[in-house]
Amino acid sequence: MAGLPATEPGSARPVERASGAVLLVGGTGFIGSAVLRQLLGEADAPRTAPQLRVLSRRPPAGRPETAGLRYLAGDLMDRSTLRGSCSGADVLVHTASYVGRDSRKCHDINYAGTQALLEEAQRAGVRRVVYVSTASVYGSGPHRGVREGELGPAPGSAASASRLGAERAVRDARGIVLRPHLVYGAGDRWFVPALARLLRRVPAWPMGVSSAGSLVAVDDLARIVAALVRAPLGPGAEPGEPYHVAHPSPVRxxxxxxxxCGLLGLPQPRTCASPEEHRVLAARGMPELSDHQHALLTQDHWYDSSRIWRRTGVDPGPGFEDRFAQCADWYRRHLADGVGT
Structure with a gap:
């Protein structure tokens, strides 16, 4: 995997790299645990690994710590538990979020919790912040090949609105914001499971709909985050900038x-419903699926992500079908016999 250059452009002077700890917030969640695996797996010797601290509301039972890894208990809804968490850290990686429909929790966790983290980071002298947000801050599409800066945010849910607020706080602090769209892989409890539920309850697909979406495997997203953690800390980057993160090829x-359907042994859905009729059927069969979530599955939502691959030098990988094959067994076990549906 290619990394970023170790010198300033036009200069042979080495650029300083992170020497302090990395604080990973949400490191036991879907995305955060993938980032943790990536950071731990990249070290070819203990001396080359950054000191890693994982802040989680519920650290794992027994706290399976290894050399250079320590778990901290902290709750984004209780800023008193965050005090001192950033001490000694050079880099803060924030992957925690609440994506439910409780607007108070959205505000307290995603927005106020991020602000509290940033205050701790400022007090501790943290030199880089990387925040994993979502392309859902743009709202419903259709969106086709949108580059960063070409589309204004229009969040359609309390979760997305609060994450947009968190983004703004991170960007004000000159941090890096990542906007993946749909993330899949081992540990996914929303995207593919929601689609599986929909196919089981509504065995139809809208006629004439061939929507495309920006997808990224969770391990490829983790490689991007790890590259940003490793990147030089000197000047020259674009602080406060958002980046789309997706495989360059959108997926139909x-x-x-x-x-x-092949993975789960489900019949192929009939294509006998108009888009409007399909939304009605989905609302009846799966009332928990919001209009916005339905649109994400049935309208174009794909974004130009070339800037982040260029900036980090990371290879985007082989694409959706190969990556999905790598995690198919996990999905098969998780979704077998309707579990999780």
């Missing part, structure tokens, strides 16, 4: 439906 959702 109908293709994902075909693969998922």
């Amino acid at each position: 959702m109908r293709r994902l439906v075909v693969l998922l």
Whole structure:
């Protein structure tokens, strides 16, 4: 995997790299645990690994710590538990979020909790902040090939609105914001499981719909985060900038439906409903699926992510079908016999 250059452009003077700890917030969650695996797996010797601290509301039972890894208990809803968490850290990686529909929790965790973290980071002299947000801050599409800065945010839920607020706080602090769209892989409890539930309850697909979406495997997202953690701390980067994170090739959702039906042994859905009729059927069969979530599955939502791959020098990887094959067994076990549906 290619990394960022170790010198300033036009200079042979080495650029300083992070020497203090990395604080990973949300390191026991879906994305955070992938980032943790990546950071731990990249070290070819204990001396080359950054000191890692994982802040989580519920650290793992027994706290399976290894050399250079320590778990801290902290709750984004209780700023008193965050005091001192950033001490000695050079880099803060924030992957924690609440994506439910409780607007108070959205505000307290995503927005106020991020502000409290940033205050701790400022007090501790943290030199880089990386925040994993979401392309859902743009709201419902269709969106086709949008570059950063071309589309204004229009969040359609309390979760997305609060994460947009967190983004603004991070950007004001000259941090880096990552906007993946749909993330899949081992540990996914929303995207593919939600689609599986929809296919089981509504075995139809809108006629004439061949929507495309920006997808990224969670391990590829983790490689991007790890590259930013390793990047030089000197000047020259674009602080406060958001980046889309997705594989460069958008995925046709109908293709994902075909693969998922084959994986779960489901019949291929009938294409006998108009988009409007399909939304009505989905509302009846899966009332927990919001209009916005339905749109994400049935309308174009794909974003130009070339800037982040260029900046980090990371290879985007082989693409959706190969990556999905690598995690198919996990999905098969998780979704077997309707578990999680």
